[in-house]
Amino acid sequence: xxxxxxxxxxxxxxxxxxxxxxxxxxxxxxxxxxxxxxxxxxxxxxxxxxxxxxxxxxxxxxxxxxxxxxxxxxxxxxxxxxxxxxxxxxxx
Amino acid sequence: xxxxxxxxxxxxxxxxxxxxxxxxxxxxxxxxxxxxxxxxxxxxxxxxxxxxxxxxxxxxxxxxxxxxxxxxxxxxxxxxxxxxxxxxxxxxxxxxxxxxxxxxxxxxxxxxxxxxxxxxxxxxxxxxxxxxxxxxxxxxxxxxxxxxxxxxxxxxxxxxxxxxxxxxxxxxxxxxxxxxxxxxxxxxxxxxxxxxxxxxxxxxxxxxxxxxxxxxxxxxxxxxxxxxxxxxxxxxxxxxxxxxxxxxxxxxxxxxxxxxxxxxxxxxxxxxxxxxxxxxxxxxxxxxxxxxxxxxxxxxxxxxxxxxxxxxxxxxxxxxxxxxxxxxxxxxxxxxxxxxxxxxxxxxxxxxxxxxxxxxxxxxxxxxxxxxxxxxxxxxxxxxxxxxxxxxxxxxxxxxxxxxxxxxxxxxxxxxxx
Numbered sequence: 001x002x003x004x005x006x007x008x009x010x011x012x013x014x015x016x017x018x019x020x021x022x023x024x025x026x027x028x029x030x031x032x033x034x035x036x037x038x039x040x041x042x043x044x045x046x047x048x049x050x051x052x053x054x055x056x057x058x059x060x061x062x063x064x065x066x067x068x069x070x071x072x073x074x075x076x077x078x079x080x081x082x083x084x085x086x087x088x089x090x091x092x
Numbered sequence: 093x094x095x096x097x098x099x100x101x102x103x104x105x106x107x108x109x110x111x112x113x114x115x116x117x118x119x120x121x122x123x124x125x126x127x128x129x130x131x132x133x134x135x136x137x138x139x140x141x142x143x144x145x146x147x148x149x150x151x152x153x154x155x156x157x158x159x160x161x162x163x164x165x166x167x168x169x170x171x172x173x174x175x176x177x178x179x180x181x182x183x184x185x186x187x188x189x190x191x192x193x194x195x196x197x198x199x200x201x202x203x204x205x206x207x208x209x210x211x212x213x214x215x216x217x218x219x220x221x222x223x224x225x226x227x228x229x230x231x232x233x234x235x236x237x238x239x240x241x242x243x244x245x246x247x248x249x250x251x252x253x254x255x256x257x258x259x260x261x262x263x264x265x266x267x268x269x270x271x272x273x274x275x276x277x278x279x280x281x282x283x284x285x286x287x288x289x290x291x292x293x294x295x296x297x298x299x300x301x302x303x304x305x306x307x308x309x310x311x312x313x314x315x316x317x318x319x320x321x322x323x324x325x326x327x328x329x330x331x332x333x334x335x336x337x338x339x340x341x342x343x344x345x346x347x348x349x350x351x352x353x354x355x356x357x358x359x360x361x362x363x364x365x366x367x368x369x370x371x372x373x374x375x376x377x378x379x380x381x382x383x384x385x386x387x388x389x390x391x392x393x394x395x396x397x398x399x400x401x402x403x404x405x406x407x408x409x410x411x412x413x414x415x416x417x418x419x420x421x422x423x424x425x426x427x428x429x430x431x432x433x434x435x436x437x438x439x440x441x442x443x444x445x446x447x448x449x450x451x452x453x454x455x456x457x458x459x460x461x462x463x464x465x466x467x468x469x470x471x472x473x474x475x476x477x478x479x480x481x482x483x484x485x486x487x488x489x490x491x492x493x494x495x496x497x498x499x500x501x502x503x504x505x506x507x508x509x510x
Contacts (some may be wrong), residue, residue, distance in 0.1 A: 002093050012404035018393045018508060020130040020347065025154070042505050043345040043492045049396045072394045075401070088402050 001070075004080050007062040008055070019055035021045050023066045049073050055083060093288035095200055113238075115280055116287035121129030121294050122319035125153040127475055128313055129331040130299050130336060132156025132213035133165035134275070134461065135453055137282035138468020139328060139475070140291040141199075144249035147476035150161040150290035153322070161279030164451070168461040169353050169387045169400075169432040171366050171377065172380060173210045173270035174235050177226045180486030180498040181439065182233040186443045187483045188466030189235075189269060195465060201281030204380065206463040210270030211248065211414070212241075214263040219370055221264040230267070239389060241435055251418050259371040259414055271366060272377050284377075290325070302450075304342050310340065310449030315374035326451040326475050331396065331431025333454035340447055342455065345492050347507040351387070351458050352404055352429045356422040358382030370394040376419075384419060386412060390432060390458060392508045399429040412454050432458050438510025439498035440471050442480070451475055452489060457510060 001013045022045070027037035052072050058064050065083035070076070094100060094113055104111050115508065127143060129136045132154055143149045156162075172192050174185035191331055196203050212219040220239075222408050227237035245264040246254065254261055287293055303312035303319060312321035327336050331348040368375040376386035388408035391400040405427065435441065435455035439461070445452050453471045458464060470481040480487070486498055503509035 004359055012403065013393075013401060020394075020506070020508070040343070040492055043485075044343040045334075045345070045347055046343065047394060049335055049348075052394055054394065073396050075395065088416050 001075050001091055003056060003066065003068055003077055004062070005018070005058055005061060005066060006080065011061055013056075015060040016066075017059045019057060021047075022053045022055045022065065034056060036081060046055060056080075069086040093284065096202075113429065115284040116293050116303045119153075119287075119292035119294050119384060121155070121297060121315070121317050121320050122292070123319075124312065125292070126151040126265045126322065127324045127326065128152075128322040129154045130294040130296065130313065130325065130327040131292065131332075132160035132283075133163050133328065133330055134161070134279055134282070134464035135165075135330075135456075136262070136328040136470065137161075137279055137293075137465045138464050139453070139471040140293075141282045141286040141289070142260045142469045142472035143455060143476060144286060144289035144291055145268050147472060149476055153288075153292045153320060153394060155294045155297040155313065155320070157296070159295050160283055160293060161276060162433065164430040164460060165279050165464075166276055167428055169375065169377070169385050170272040170275050170379075170461065171210065171375065172205070172462040173267055173366070174271050174462070175210060175212070175226065175230055175237065175265065175267045176500065177229045177319045178498055179233070180231065181500065182204060182235060183314040184466055184470070184487075185462065186233065186235045186481040187469070188463050191465030191469065192273060194271075195273075195281070199281040199285045201284060203277040203281050205498050206271045208271040208365070208377070210267045210368070211245070211365055212265040212368045213245070213370040214253075214265070215261060215371045217262065220263040224264065227240055227265050228277055236267060236269050238268065241268055241274060246453060248365075249477060251362065252367075252416055253414065259369075272379075275461060280401055282468070284296040299339070308447065310445075312446055315322060319322060323449060323464060324451060324475055325449060326473065328453040330456060330460060333452070334432050337445075337452075337454075338448060340445070342446065344454055347394050347434050348396055348431050349393070350397060350429045351432045351509060352391065352408070352427055353385070353387040354380070354405075354408065354427045355425050356384040356386075356419070357425050359384065362418065362490075369411050369415045371413040372407070372414065374408055374415060376412065376416075376422070383425060384401055384422065390434065391429075391506060395429075396431050397429065398403060398431060432456070432460075434507035434510060436492055436507060437497040437499045438501055438503065438506045439468070440487050441489050442474060442484045443489045444474070444483055446489070473502060
């Protein structure tokens with residue numbers, strides 16, 4: 001698998017560390033129903049067979065966090081973007 | 093079911109081996125059963141057998157989307173052992189070990205159960221202490237364990253690299269009763285025995301949804317071969333648990349991951365038991381055909397592809413070379429992958445589903461094969477009695493909410509680290 005890192009170009013997955021599904025959002029602790037929401041955030045996953053948006057950390061490259069779109073059935077990677085927008089208006 | 097025996101072999105030989113029956117009936121689905129088991133792997137087949145044998149529940153259908161034993165049950169590295177530490181785990185795996193010890197007689201099938209020993213190597217003083225702790229925990233729970241010093245390891249496995257300055261071998265934890273079993277034979281043995289007791293084994297039958305009644309309870313399954321009613325549906329589908337649970341609107345604390353396995357060309361006997369590397373994830377044994385059967389870590393990312401990628405292949409081979417450079421010139425014959433249900437604490441789930449009528453056997457991570465007999469027994473017990481078997485009492489789905497996690501590796505809610 002090759003990840004198209006926006007900074008470094010197409011790089012082997014050996015340069016990256018996998019975190020997991022990028023779509024869960026950490027709930028505010030003071031919200032209504034914060035307990036069940038935090039439980040779902042920490043423990044429950046969609047784990048789809050097909051396109052998956054996931055976090056990879058480019059540990060041996062630019063050390064950015066990326067959101068990579070990857071097909072979990074075929075390992076095809078159509079796209080990757082930086083997880084956080086760059087301060088100063090740049091984006092990838 | 094004709095009993096296999098030396099007399100049968102002799103009698104059939106006289107007729108040119110033309111009289112053998114097929115080992116199990118390739119059944120067609122009926123409209124309804126008492127229990128439907130989803131998944132024709134080792135666990136599903138064992139569950140079907142024990143439902144019939146132990147509980148007398150024979151009106152059972154097992155539906156498998158492909159051919160039985162075609163998933164992880166046919167892809168593992170065949171290791172059986174019960175060298176776990178935590179009280180939630182050790183009794184279960186030891187129960188499984190005892191079932192392994194009687195399995196071939198129970199099933200009248202040669203599953204090639206070989207208790208050749210499982211040796212875990214330690215490479216630092218701290219690791220030796222950790223293995224001493226695990227060995228003592230095993231012995232306190234009635235399981236065999238020996239802590240070997242360097243000389244004893246050297247006598248057992250003289251071919252290891254004892255000159256490795258980076259990963260010196262300091263000690264080993266040995267479970268003498270651990271070993272290997274031939275995975276395909278385990279599947280076929282359970283299938284033959286279950287079918288003979290009346291279980292319908294239905295292949296090429298994929299579940300596409302659940303039948304529900306007005307209250308939302310599960311009343312059967314929809315499949316590619318028609319609807320099948322049942323008052324109890326047990327899912328036992330390894331890495332596909334998320335996909336089947338989603339058909340009932342459930343989300344699970346599971347990520348599906350790729351686990352690779354490898355076999356070398358056939359070699360003369362060089363590795364007598366199962367050996368695991370302590371400084372990296374690598375384990376190896378030698379099959380009776382002579383191939384070295386080995387594996388290592390999961391690849392580490394969500395996958396349903398049944399194959400992995402090169403970085404893990406390199407990592408596994410590097411571990412092998414660090415441990416036993418003698419294998420360096422052997423050719424790798426074949427590599428493949430399975431789909432494993434990695435849970436958020438690395439331990440399995442055998443429990444009622446949150447929906448009435450649905451039962452879960454899931455989350456086996458990379459340790460499902462050794463658990464085959466006990467998982468089948470305990471899942472059958474749950475399906476038959478609606479109570480948890482005493483050895484599986486800790487495997488509740490709600491433990492993630494209640495805090496009763498069984499985290500052998502101490503890695504927390506990160507599935508790919510377990």
